Amino acid sequence: MGNAIEFEVSEGIARIVLNRPDAGNAFNAQLARELAEAALACDLDPSVRAVLLTGRGKMFCAGGDLKAFAGFGDEATRCVKQLADDLHKAISLFARMDAPLVVAVNGAAAGAGFSLSIAGDIVISADNAKFTMGYTAVGMSPDGSSTWYLPRLIGLRRAQEMAFTNRSLNASEALDWGLVTRVVPAAELDEAAMDLCRRLAAGPRGAQAMVKKLLLCSSGNALEVQMEIEGRAIARAAGAPQGIEGVQAFAARRAPVFR
Incomplete structure (x- = not known):
């Protein structure tokens, strides 16, 4: 990986850190590309049993790097599409890889x-974190899978409010609404997330996958279709x-000792 992402794998845990703290970890082309590369590495590495994603500095991620966007000029459509494609590749890989993704939201x-924050399988938030969509405030529409995840997590009415009004939620509100799994003191966030990753890494990789x-497929399947998939899966797991x-x-x- 390059300078925009810190990436390491140790004892079955892949740790990905957004590393543009001076820019609020905002997405430019390099960060989006490196995140996709990190996600692919996690997906292809059978030793990875849990993935931790967080940000360096005081913010988790400020969104798109609008200073970079301002310099795109006549190439804005192409450049933003390329950036979105890389971000979407990363999120798709995170969703479909075997290892569970733990997102530790260390700030705004x-x-x-x-x-990106709500796309985790488990989301742990620092108590000082804040959550907002913010797209329409700069004349943009949402990306990064939020229009898929958000209505499923909090319901259509609340998703509409967040998308249209850019309402900001603090960590407690995000927990109450169902956006995050747990809230911990900011000073304890990293250790809480790592503890969870250790537990997941010690678990049954096949069953977690x-x-x-x-x-992921449940919302698109009829009841009987979903139960048939469940039945086949648990039968294979039993053997x-x-x-x-x-x-x-x-x-x-x-x-149990799962290897």
Whole structure:
């Protein structure tokens, strides 16, 4: 990875840090491209069992880098589409990779940063974080999957309010609305997120991957279709090494060891 992203894998945990703190970790072409590269690396690496995404500095992500956008001139449409394509590639890979994605929101999340923050499988927020869409305030419409995730997380009416009025939510409100999973003191955010990633990394990778797939496809399937997918998945899991280990460990009243 380059300078816009910090990326490392250790003990089954991939850690991705947005690293443009002087620009509020705002998305320029380089950051979007490197995030897509990091997401692809996580997707292809079978040793990655959990992924942690956070930001460097006081903000999680301010959204698109509007100073960079202002310099696009006549190339604005092409440049913004390329940036959005890279961001969307990253989010798609995060959604479909086997490893669960933990997003640690360390400060304000706006625009594309807001969209990225709510795309996690589990979202832990610092108590000083703020969440806003902000797109229409600068004459833009949303990207980064927010119009897909947001109505599913908080309902259409609240999604409409956030998108049209750019209402800002503090961490407590975001928790109450269902945008985030948990709120912790800012000083404890990194350790809380890492603790969660360690727990996930010790879990059954195949079963966790199937949880992601089942939840992702559920809204587009009829009840009987979804149950058939569930039935086939749990049957395969029962005969797989991790499923066998989990059942045997339960029967023996010991902690399972998933490898």
